Amino acid sequence: MPEPESELSSREVEHVARLARLGITPEEVTRYRDQLRNILHHIEALNRADTSKVPATAHPLEERNVMREDRREPSLPAEAALRNAPSRDDSYFKVKAIQE
Amino acid sequence: MKLYQRTIRELHQMLIDREISSVELTDAVLNQIDLVGDKTKAYLLVTRELALRQAQAADERLRAKRDVRPLTGIPIALKDVLCVRDVASTAGSKILGGFTPPYSATVVERLEGEGAVFLGKTNCDEFAMGSSNENSGYWPVHNPWSLDRVPGGSSGGSAAAVASGEAIAALGSDTGGSIRQPAALTGIVGMKPTYGRVSRYGLIAFASSLDQIGPMTRDVADGALLLQAIAGNDPRDSTSSSRPVPDYLATLTDGVKGMRLGVPKEYFVAGMEPAVEQSIRDAIRLLEQQGASIEEVSLPHSDVALPAYYIIAPAEASSNLARYDGTRYGFQAGGGRNLIEEYMLTRQQGFGAEVKRRIMLGTYALSSGYYDAYYLQAQKVRTLIIEDFKKAFEKVDALLGATSPTAAFELGAKTQDPVAMYLNDIITIPANLGNVCGISVPCGLVDGLPIGLQVIAPGFGEEVALRVAYAFEAATEFHRARSPLMGAAA
Numbered sequence: 001m002p003e004p005e006s007e008l009s010s011r012e013v014e015h016v017a018r019l020a021r022l023g024i025t026p027e028e029v030t031r032y033r034d035q036l037r038n039i040l041h042h043i044e045a046l047n048r049a050d051t052s053k054v055p056a057t058a059h060p061l062e063e064r065n066v067m068r069e070d071r072r073e074p075s076l077p078a079e080a081a082l083r084n085a086p087s088r089d090d091s092y093f094k095v096k097a098i099q100e
Numbered sequence: 101m102k103l104y105q106r107t108i109r110e111l112h113q114m115l116i117d118r119e120i121s122s123v124e125l126t127d128a129v130l131n132q133i134d135l136v137g138d139k140t141k142a143y144l145l146v147t148r149e150l151a152l153r154q155a156q157a158a159d160e161r162l163r164a165k166r167d168v169r170p171l172t173g174i175p176i177a178l179k180d181v182l183c184v185r186d187v188a189s190t191a192g193s194k195i196l197g198g199f200t201p202p203y204s205a206t207v208v209e210r211l212e213g214e215g216a217v218f219l220g221k222t223n224c225d226e227f228a229m230g231s232s233n234e235n236s237g238y239w240p241v242h243n244p245w246s247l248d249r250v251p252g253g254s255s256g257g258s259a260a261a262v263a264s265g266e267a268i269a270a271l272g273s274d275t276g277g278s279i280r281q282p283a284a285l286t287g288i289v290g291m292k293p294t295y296g297r298v299s300r301y302g303l304i305a306f307a308s309s310l311d312q313i314g315p316m317t318r319d320v321a322d323g324a325l326l327l328q329a330i331a332g333n334d335p336r337d338s339t340s341s342s343r344p345v346p347d348y349l350a351t352l353t354d355g356v357k358g359m360r361l362g363v364p365k366e367y368f369v370a371g372m373e374p375a376v377e378q379s380i381r382d383a384i385r386l387l388e389q390q391g392a393s394i395e396e397v398s399l400p401h402s403d404v405a406l407p408a409y410y411i412i413a414p415a416e417a418s419s420n421l422a423r424y425d426g427t428r429y430g431f432q433a434g435g436g437r438n439l440i441e442e443y444m445l446t447r448q449q450g451f452g453a454e455v456k457r458r459i460m461l462g463t464y465a466l467s468s469g470y471y472d473a474y475y476l477q478a479q480k481v482r483t484l485i486i487e488d489f490k491k492a493f494e495k496v497d498a499l500l501g502a503t504s505p506t507a508a509f510e511l512g513a514k515t516q517d518p519v520a521m522y523l524n525d526i527i528t529i530p531a532n533l534g535n536v537c538g539i540s541v542p543c544g545l546v547d548g549l550p551i552g553l554q555v556i557a558p559g560f561g562e563e564v565a566l567r568v569a570y571a572f573e574a575a576t577e578f579h580r581a582r583s584p585l586m587g588a589a590a
Contacts, residue, residue, distance in 0.1 A: 063341065
């Protein structure tokens with residue numbers, strides 16, 4: 001198994017924040033970098049466990065492929081779904097332009 | 101004794117005997133909220149009018165003796181991660197400010213069906229991420245036993261409400277200890293059911309493979325009653341189990357005689373307060389005197405549960421919290437020049453520091469190049485933890501240990517050190533990863549602060565955990581201790 005980078009860089013923090021769509025100030029980059037480094041340092045302990053022959057567990061469910069009858073049921077009315085929208089246009093959520 | 105100091109079962113008897121009405125009871129609890137709410141800050145929202153309306157409806161039901169259930173007319177608090185139709189629900193986050201859900205959580209509907217009374221939404225760490233309630237996006241909660249101490253978290257508002265007489269019982273949610281740890285730190289009973297036992301529909305998600313809703317109560321019997329009301333399959337949550345729900349009260353008082361109880365040696369962790377360890381050892385001896393056989397067992401991968409959790413939970417959270425983009429509900433920053441910039445501003449201003457930390461940690465662990473080393477490895481460790489429990493439960497019926505290595509700490513003591521904060525959950529996290537259930541029951545006071553005994557039982561063995569906890573409670577007086585705040589106003 002490859003060893004994870006032990007020292008997280010400021011550039012990586014900026015990259016991760018961008019991936020997560022989190023605005024972040026230069027001061028926060030430094031602060032989060034140091035905090036995340038410390039957390040990741042403790043998480044390195046994961047490698048103490050020998051998992052070479054162990055399958056991964058994504059969820060603990062006993063049941064597989066839970067099905068229901070394919071029938072029409074009442075759903076949330078559009079007005080109820082839209083009433084929390086910060087901005088809307090008729091029966092649509094209104095967003096900023098995706099491209100300038 | 102004041103009405104707000106009593107248990108569900110005592111009050112149920114008084115209600116059906118017509119000794120009191122639900123409106124009187126609800127008034128008494130709302131009055132206590134008025135008296136001490138500024139001290140505990142347990143609620144984000146008190147739904148006074150809704151509560152009195154529900155209390156009147158419950159009184160109708162009681163008067164007509166129509167479908168009277170154990171929770172009919174009982175005032176209950178709901179952690180703010182639970183959606184209640186048309187009632188502001190924020191998960192303790194600014195990013196959900198102003199959000200009123202168009203539907204209710206299944207557990208909320210179940211309690212409505214029982215005729216329960218909703219007092220309001222209790223404060224919590226933002227999106228249930230925290231162990232002290234200091235990560236609330238609004239304000240911290242204070243422990244009713246000592247106001248300069250934390251109540252634990254993340255269900256700290258629910259815990260403080262029950263411990264201060266601001267609710268008769270409450271619902272919380274537990275992803276890594278968020279019901280059991282605050283229950284321990286406030287001297288009440290809190291149970292995390294097995295994943296799948298209680299529907300998560302309408303629970304604002306933190307980590308979807310770990311989250312469970314559970315009861316927070318004054319004693320074990322109340323916990324059994326409340327669990328009974330919320331457990332069971334729900335077609336709206338495909339992860340809810342179709343296993344039948346046992347009658348938890350039927351076996352509650354069967355005692356521990358002849359039971360085999362295991363003590364995981366790894367649960368006496370470094371950093372545990374000596375007085376906590378002593379109380380746990382005393383509790384184990386007491387259960388032995390009650391007729392249980394005690395043996396030491398090993399859960400060898402306990403030391404890697406915490407690191408695995410701090411990959412898996414943030415990874416799931418980073419994905420779950422992607423939906424908060426200021427488009428469909430909640431806070432929108434405004435001022436972004438385009439959509440992406442608007443997302444970034446909204447999330448920058450709407451999320452608190454701990455939530456951002458975990459989103460970044462989770463995003464990092466899932467990102468290209470690190471997935472195998474972190475996320476996949478953590479999922480494999482999760483398998484090892486499940487196997488540890490399976491092996492232990494071949495030998496014993498239930499496991500005993502502390503809930504938290506320490507009693508409640510002072511506000512501010514750990515806020516500068518995320519890792520120190522994470523260590524609070526070191527003995528509660530394995531039960532979430534291992535797909536088992538756990539309950540915390542009061543087992544003593546250390547310098548006037550409560551601590552909890554944790555009983556862990558196999559998956560879908562809630563009746564076993566409840567039975568052991570009840571046997572301990574029945575032989576002790578710890579659960580009768582009331583916080584100064586609950587007593588002072590008496």
